[in-house]
Amino acid sequence: MIVVSDTSVISNLLIIGELDLLRALYQEILIPTAVHTELRALENTDINYAAYQQANWIQVRDPENRAFAQSLQATLDRGESEAIALAHELPGSYLAIDEKAGRHVAKSLGIKIVGLVGILIQAKEGGLIAGVKPFLDQMIQDAGFYLSKRLYQQVLQDQGEWNPLE
Numbered sequence: 001m002i003v004v005s006d007t008s009v010i011s012n013l014l015i016i017g018e019l020d021l022l023r024a025l026y027q028e029i030l031i032p033t034a035v036h037t038e039l040r041a042l043e044n045t046d047i048n049y050a051a052y053q054q055a056n057w058i059q060v061r062d063p064e065n066r067a068f069a070q071s072l073q074a075t076l077d078r079g080e081s082e083a084i085a086l087a088h089e090l091p092g093s094y095l096a097i098d099e100k101a102g103r104h105v106a107k108s109l110g111i112k113i114v115g116l117v118g119i120l121i122q123a124k125e126g127g128l129i130a131g132v133k134p135f136l137d138q139m140i141q142d143a144g145f146y147l148s149k150r151l152y153q154q155v156l157q158d159q160g161e162w163n164p165l166e
Helices: 007-015 020-025 033-044 049-053 066-072 078-089 100-108 116-125 133-143 149-158
Strands: 002-005 028-031 058-060 094-096 112-114
Touching: 002 007, 002 078, 007 020, 007 033, 007 049, 007 116, 007 133, 020 116, 028 033, 033 049, 033 078, 066 078, 078 094, 078 100, 100 112, 112 116, 116 133, 116 149, 133 149
Parallel strands: 002 028, 002 094, 028 058, 094 112
Antiparallel strands: none
């Protein structure tokens, strides 16, 4: 399966030290230049940027239809716009994105999407991780990942990991 990723998915996984989950789950990970540029901005932060630098399995590829990508920038940032345009050009691919506006645009274009929560669920179902809760908690705490309380509880209930006493 080909997955085109937006910046937030990769940066959040970098923060919690789990970038390799993408490699283990998907055959091919593509990012457009704008996402690569946004990720390079992490180089001088506390985030483990070296893990991204060493991830030669993440390929940079730009959408061919630059005009379409630019038109999306009326409502989305450049990275999201290029990622959506690239995924749109690759039938059967998935777009890894969490931002609400970007997800809405991608869905309206018929692009299949997966977010960080879905990636963690797939990793659990594939036996790569024992549970999603520790990863969600770490992303919320360390990366400032936002997940509504209702969705957090629903995901944990669906995964058999909800403990209302915690």
